[in-house]
Amino acid sequence: MARKNVFEVSPDVNEVEPVRVQPQLGRPLLGLERPIRPASPVGAISQSLENINSRAHRADEIEKKLAEGLVIVELDTALIDGSFVVDRLGIDSEDQSSLVDQIREHGQQVPILVRPQPDSEGRFQVAYGHRRLAAAKELGRTVRAVVRDLTDEQLVVSQGQENNSRTDLSFIERSFFGARLEDRGFSREIIMASLGVDKAALSRMIALIKRLPPELIEAIGAAPSLGRLRWAELADMLEEKGKRAKALKVVQQPDFLSQKSDDRFQAVYTELKTRNLTNPTEAKSWAPEDKTVCVVAKTRPKGVSLDITKAEARPFADWITGNLDSLYEAFRKSKQEN
Structure with missing residues (x-):
């Protein structure tokens, strides 16, 4: 099935061609505005001091790869959080084990999609690829990812469309995901x-x-x-x-x-x-002394039914039908008196 890809992210690393771009003098990916200074003795000392801070060092490495024109980057799985709306109702252990074996043998063929974590500088949030992320964690590897600046709306659309294109989610998972999105204030559109x-x-x-x-x-x-x-x-x-x-x-x-x-x-x-x-129903029955008719009232979850039998069943039913107005009025008066 053809993959829907609203953000033009290549679904397969074999289809990704490097796009050479000019190095950026900044760190737009992680929102760090401090410019990167050209190499110099002073700059080298500054860089050595920056390496003390592991977060800044990781940011440098990521930005270096992006500056070199690589569309797909390697990320430490410890830096990646799940989506703010979970779409899966658990992961089948056998299916996940099979995925782990596949990635162990052939590597991760399809990158995941992440965005910079809005509430935590230096971290990322998954749009799709939770199972591949879990497999990479289990294998102790970095995970191949495409990083995009996504709004909340873009993230959930990407997350849902990726799963739809893979026919990955069951009916109840898709329905539950939709209800969760509505609870969080997303529009029906x-x-x-x-x-x-x-x-x-x-x-x-x-x-x-x-x-x-x-x-x-x-x-x-x-x-x-x-x-x-x-x-x-x-x-x-x-x-x-x-x-x-x-x-x-x-x-x-x-x-x-x-x-x-x-x-x-x-x-x-x-x-x-x-x-x-x-215990299908709760039933109550009534019959006159001559037993010419018998009425059984059956209480069901969505109402009550009357089952009328014996010799006078049809004429009695016709009489009830023809006198429903007066019978209901008598019923309402009895409720007021009570």
Whole structure:
């Protein structure tokens, strides 16, 4: 699948051609305005003193590489923070182990995208590439990265589009990510651009998230094999009396998190479905002395149904239907009297 790349960052190091640029007399990447002085005896002494400060030294090294025209730089993983909005609901250990092995054998083929950390000079923040960053940390290597000055809006759009182009995130992860962005005040237009969905689809995604307890979503995780219909069915069951508490009790079991994410979803779903079959409804019945009619009122999560049987069922039902106005008025008067 072709990668969406709104910031024109090359997705593959093999496609990156060095662009020679003139050295910059400053450190715009890290926001350090102090100019770099030309080489001289005094300048050499100043440089030696600067090397005492490890942060300034690292900045010099990064800027040197950028001045030489390299688009991709090597960064210490200890200097990189995660995005301010997490898009993943956990990382599958087997998938991550496979990525680590791949990078160990072939190197990091695709750079990550970072921006200078707005709140901490000398640090960076990931737009996308969290798994590659984690793999580099595990291997004790530097990570190859493209550095761009990004606004918050540009970061989340880049983060979302990168994952969309890789079909990396599951339905619930994308929906949860969208809801988190809205909670942080991002406009629907920015969220739609990030997720690559239209207004109607985004509304459905966020509406579904609001029906699900966040702690339940985070406990179940990505559930990569499951789409909107299964999550919507789970949300419907959670609206039944007592089901939300039962679902949260399931995820608190000691062995729950040891299961695969899809299996965790199924464990919650099966528990709620099983209980629903054993106690489907609360029913009350009524019949006159001659037993010519029988009415059973069944209470369900979203309403009450009347089941009328026996010989007089049809005419009695017709009579009720024809007298609903007077019956409802009598009902309202009884409430006022009570």
